[in-house]
Amino acid sequence: MTETSWHEQLRARGYRVTPQRQLVLEAVKECEHATPEEICNRVRQTARGVNISTVYRTLELLEELGMVTHSHLGHGAPTYHLASEADHVHLVCRGCGEISEVSQDLVDNFVKDLDRSVGFATDVHHLTVFGRCRNCR
Amino acid sequence: MTETSWHEQLRARGYRVTPQRQLVLEAVKECEHATPEEICNRVRQTARGVNISTVYRTLELLEELGMVTHSHLGHGAPTYHLASEADHVHLVCRGCGEISEVSQDLVDNFVKDLDRSVGFATDVHHLTVFGRCRNCR
DNA sequence: TTAACTGCAAATAATTTGCACTTCG
DNA sequence: CGAAGTGCAAATTATTTGCAGTTAA
Numbered sequence: 206m207t208e209t210s211w212h213e214q215l216r217a218r219g220y221r222v223t224p225q226r227q228l229v230l231e232a233v234k235e236c237e238h239a240t241p242e243e244i245c246n247r248v249r250q251t252a253r254g255v256n257i258s259t260v261y262r263t264l265e266l267l268e269e270l271g272m273v274t275h276s277h278l279g280h281g282a283p284t285y286h287l288a289s290e291a292d293h294v295h296l297v298c299r300g301c302g303e304i305s306e307v308s309q310d311l312v313d314n315f316v317k318d319l320d321r322s323v324g325f326a327t328d329v330h331h332l333t334v335f336g337r338c339r340n341c342r
Numbered sequence: 343m344t345e346t347s348w349h350e351q352l353r354a355r356g357y358r359v360t361p362q363r364q365l366v367l368e369a370v371k372e373c374e375h376a377t378p379e380e381i382c383n384r385v386r387q388t389a390r391g392v393n394i395s396t397v398y399r400t401l402e403l404l405e406e407l408g409m410v411t412h413s414h415l416g417h418g419a420p421t422y423h424l425a426s427e428a429d430h431v432h433l434v435c436r437g438c439g440e441i442s443e444v445s446q447d448l449v450d451n452f453v454k455d456l457d458r459s460v461g462f463a464t465d466v467h468h469l470t471v472f473g474r475c476r477n478c479r
Numbered sequence: 480t481t482a483a484c485t486g487c488a489a490a491t492a493a494t495t496t497g498c499a500c501t502t503c504g
Numbered sequence: 505c506g507a508a509g510t511g512c513a514a515a516t517t518a519t520t521t522g523c524a525g526t527t528a529a
Contacts, residue, residue, distance in 0.1 A: 216504085219507090219508080220508080220509090221502085221503050221504075221507095221508060221509065222503080222504095223502080223503075223508090223509065223510080225509080225510070226509090240493095241493085241494085242492095242493085255510085255511090256510065256511050256512070257493095257494090258494085258495075258496085258510080258511070258512080259509080259510060259511075261493095261494065261495075262495095262509085262510085277414055281492085281493085282492085282493065282494090296456070296460070296462050298462075299465065305460070305462075307456070307459070307460060307462075311452075311455055311456065311459060312452065314451060314452065314455070315448075315449065315451065315452035315455075318448055318451070318452075319433070319444070319448065319471065319473075322444070322448060323433070323442070323444060323475075323476065324475065324476030324479075325433050325435075325442075325444075325471070325473055325474070325475055325476065326473045326474045326475075326479045327471055327472075327473040328436065328471075328472045328473040328474075331472045331473075332471060332472070334456065334462070334464055334465075334469060335464075335465045335468045335469070336456075336462055336463045336464040336465040336468075337462070337463045337465075338460075338461070338462055338463075339460065339461030339462065342461070342463045353529085356482090356483080357483080357484095358482095358483060358484065358527085358528050358529075359528075359529095360483090360484065360485080360527080360528070362484080362485070363484095377518095378518085378519085379517095379518085392485085392486090393485065393486045393487070394518095394519090395485080395486070395487080395519085395520075395521085396484085396485055396486075398518095398519065398520075399484085399485085399520095418517085418518085419517085419518060419519090
């Protein structure tokens, strides 16, 4: 999505382009897998800060617009990342806590099976698999 | 697991068998997919109540013993169920919110693929798939 | 008897909300 | 100008913790 296109997308829906929204989106781009808190801190490193409430409200909006998605990678807060870069599935190791990513190809068959057998359309972007990595099993 | 065997399992590890622990386990059995809060309320319908802290502490213990597991089925609190009945994977529909279950056979291939390609041992009991069900897609 | 357990109240963490003030368009 | 957005502080929700009193073994 180009810079101007998401601005227009916002305006078309009656939303406004504000510095806060631009900063939050920037922060999501820069630090993949960031919690709302982390995004807030990141933005605060710039001249202009943002309030944590605004971060939550903005992430909700950006998610509604389909620009970002979130995953639950552990017990704590969810992590956000660009939807356009969410072409992978997260593997979370319960042993060392490491988060790795595998390409979507690996889940294609699984997704097809779910569709065929129960008509379920999987949201692959939101798929997180818990278990143990090669080193910890 | 038999009634006595888990009592022994507790004692063998220096833990005690208390009425609260028995009641919480009962509640988990009775209401599948219950949050800690719901479990607490369930137990409170009996003569003896339990404190919510005790519910949390007990669930943690039972999970450590491998008797219960939990899933994150939505934004709220996690839901607990018997490990022995966790032979299924949860599908959560973003449209109607319905939670359905599919047998583990369906994910077998996926699990094998993950193992083969990256050596990851999937915890199938904890796998939750978000998406849209047949009616809502 | 005594270490483990529980209840209670207070602390923490994550998130949401009401409202007065600010700003984009 | 006026509706949309923001900051701030207070409210909520989910969970954890310290501690003094209780209980299983």
